[in-house]
Structure formats: C-alpha cells, structure tokens
Amino acid sequence: MTIWGKLAGAAAGLAIGGPIGALIGMAAGHLAIDKTRAAPGPKEHEVAFTIGVIALGAKMAKADGVVTRDEIEAFRQVFRMPPGETQNFARVFNMAKEHVAGYDAYARQLASLFKDRRETLEDVLDGLFHIAKADGVVHPAELDYLRSVAEIFEFSEAEFARIQARHVTAGGGDPYVVLGLHRSASDAEIKKHYRKLVADNHPDKLTARGVPEEFVEIANQKLAAINAAYDRIEKERGL
DSSP states (O other): OOHHHHHHHHHHHOOOOHHHHHHHHHHHTTOOSOGGGOOSSOOHHHHHHHHHHHHHHHHHHHHHTOOOHHHHHHHHHHHTOOGGGHHHHHHHHHHHHHOSSOHHHHHHHHHHHTTTOHHHHHHHHHHHHHHHGGGSSOOHHHHHHHHHHHHHTTOOHHHHHHHHHHHTSTTTSOHHHHHTOOTTOOHHHHHHHHHHHHHHTSHHHHHHTTOOGGGHHHHHHHHHHHHHHHHHHHHHHTO
C-alpha cells in the first residue's frame, strides 16, 4: 500500500487536527486513488510524518522561488513514488504550497507530535536536506529555512551543524562533526558511538519510530554519510 492509499484511510479513520489534519482532509478529497484499497487504520504518526515532510518541502520550494525537476525527482526518491502516482503527489504538493498555514505551523505541530521522538524530527530534516540538495547545492535561502525549522524542533546549533554536515559537506567536511563527536574522543568511544549510530539508523528502527517504510531512502542516505565519516576517521587513526 502506498502513502496515497494510506492518506485516504487516514482521512476516514484518524483524528489529526491542526494544519496537518486540514491538509490530510483536503488531499484525501482530491486524490485520484481507489479508496476501497485504502490502508486500514494507518498509524497517526506515520501519516503525520508523511504529510509534514510534504508540507515543509513544498513551503521550502515556495520560499526558494522555483521548483526544479531535480527537486521533484528528489521527492520521488524520498517517497518511492510509482510513476502512475505523480499526479497525486503534484496535487498534494501544490495544496501544501498554497495552503494558508505557514511552514512554522507545520513545524510546530510536528515538534509537538514527536516531542518524545527527537530522532524522528531529525529524520524530517534529513528528508528536507535530501530535497534541498537535489540540484547539487543547498542555497542560502534553503539553508536559512532549514535552520529555522531546526530551531522550532529545538535542535541546538551544534546538532544542526551535525545534520547539515551529513548532506552539505559529507564528502569533504569534518567527519567528527558528521558523527557528532569531539576530536578528543578515544578510539573506544568512537567505535561505540559509531555502532550506536548504525543501529539507530537501520531502516527497521525508522519504521519503529513512526517513519513510513517508503522513506527507507532517508536511512540509506544517512547510513552512507555515517559510514563514510567513520571510514575517514578509521584511516586517520589507523583503527
């Protein structure tokens, strides 16, 4: 079952309020899907995560002033969108982009829904970074937008720098920043922290914390950056 079928089930069976709930209702009423195949009883957090990323991504595209083909392709990758459902995505995306609620309203609702799941809020930012860098560069306006969302999520500047490093400077930046470690960390501490990051970001862990299975690309991208950073430290230290 794709996320679009889940949205139809969500509109019928979930009571999600706020701007996310409003967008779910608007979207489900216009999606070109077979509602008889809607997923029964989708989890509230899973649907909220999906709509939240779409809404924040759409608002980011609007703030940037232009939606490129690369950005659309990035959305397709993050959402694992079948070719036949591009029209459904376009409708939801455009509704979110033009919806009266500002990006901060969506961000605050996600911050509230996932207040005890900070890893999930980090997953949201990872998805947004993946979309922002689709054209090869994260533009200053996009970076300011992402930093603002991170502040609403109550991430510190250091935490935001760690997330940013995975996407913007993962190939040539500081691998310690990517892993969220100090250079003074011991070899044993680095190995232990690395193993924890790998375990925490396994696709199965994402599903357990409310991230839809369609978002496995987020986990794959994050793990690739974590592994690359650890490889650099391993070679540097001769671990």
